[in-house]
Amino acid sequence: MKEPVFSYVPGTSLLHRFDPRIKIAAVMLLGILTFRIENFEGIAALFAFFFALASLSGLPMKMFFRAIKPMMLFITFIFLAQLLFTDGKVLVSYWILQPSLEGLETGLKLAARFILLLLFAALLTASTNPSAITCGIERMLRPLPLRWLGITSFELATMMNISIAFLPLLFERVERTKAAQAARGMDFVKNPFRSVPALAIPLLRGVIRDAEELALAMESRGYQGSRRTSMHELSIQKNDWKALFVLAVFFIFVLFL
Amino acid sequence: MIRLEKVSYSYPDGTPALENINLTIKKGEFVGVIGKNGSGKSTLALQLSGLLKPGTGRVVIRGMDTRDPSRLQGIRKFVGVVFQNPETQFVGRTVEEDLAFGPENLCLPPVEIRRCVDMALAETELEKYRHRSPKTLSGGQGQCAALAGILAMRPECLIFDEVASMLDPESGIAVLETIKKLHKKGKTIVYITHNLEELHDADRILVMEKGKIKIEGDPESVFSDVFLQDLGLPLPSLIELAANLKTHGVIIPWESTTSPQNFAEEICRLFLRT
């Protein structure tokens, strides 16, 4: 079976054992850093940092390349746009295309930034159990006054979990409804104006019923949207502080590079 | 244990679903509930578990009135419901995470949650699927996982609403066997079905029709009740056979109608001896 990109790979490496909150904070910091860096040395340092972390995680490198691959088209597009539409010293002139040196530079940097962002995100999701990530986000959000928005951090975390768990059911329902309508002679290609409502209405009805059943099952299992605990024990260890320290040193180092 | 006093209920759109129900479920009982579609079985399950509040009358679950919001979590801990469709009962990405959902809502500490999850996995023999996505389980395993999700909360009373109706007969029997095992361990069971055959070993059977309990009694008396046919509920074939033989003067004792083997032995005993 083909594994989806950005999926969790269980393990016991140092990276796996860090507290999810530290890892989320680290990815956010590295993300900021990635877009603050102006020189190629900094970008090289970030790549080096990624490879150091990746080898620490013990995960196969090709897994990370798989995370970038689907975005490659988008990244190439951005690179080409920068390359061709930035004014500056013209490299070569071909037809109306005039790639500039400055364009090449900003294009390369921008592409590198997106790739770094994807790589760090993949590192987080591959080394952290998804529900530990939501649990970590919940704990980080808890001090925020979300009450004003009429939602608790617990509800937010449950919503994230449920939507991920529920998505496949939704796709399945789309397929089933499509098959049922096709069996009644609906032609989806020839007749889009009639087929869209014919698909949407039974689909919506089904989804609402699913949601009602799910809500009832959740309530039966004691869900109230208020305080709840988690199976994942989050506790910041000595190692987490060390990691944070290393990260801070790296941060300052790159900024001064 | 669970007591319904003069409970009536209509859905917000005005559909009447239950009418003046009086019922007591005793500790350790296995109560079967049967009736046609729309007879109010599911509504009864929701009342028995406090998921719906009665329109009129009172539902008391182990001394706790279901209309008292401060008792809600106490009621959830005491009674759980397993529904018909396993797919819409999963909230976790892995079986293990899914089972943790209930204990997490009860605010148990992480160590305790893990213990509850392990216990529920063992009880339903799902240990090897711990890290699988519940969506990838077969129908029967899925229903066992849904049951485990309730078991992880350690309730004393379990309600099953047509849990076998979406399964193939074989997995349906397997799920029922697991439920019977739980009953032997002392759990109170309410088992809702539209298949009389599954209720042969129940302590008590309630037959529902149009929101009322029409017939109530032990399986032997309910199965021989003349009103049963009027309600359009087909008898298990062995029971029907025994009833037909009875009109010809051949009496097959109730115990022998549990399986074709027992039935055959009884017939041989009756006829080969003379």
Ligand SMILES: Nc1ncnc2c1ncn2[C@@H]1O[C@H](COP(=O)(O)OP(=O)(O)O)[C@@H](O)[C@H]1O
């Ligand atoms: N959510 C609902 N809203 C309105 N009416 C409902 C709802 N659920 C069930 N009913 C109606 O209540 C009656 C009893 O339904 P139910 O308890 O689901 O019966 P059963 O489980 O025996 O099939 C039926 O007439 C049904 O149409």
Ligand SMILES: [Mg+2]
């Ligand atoms: Mg029903």
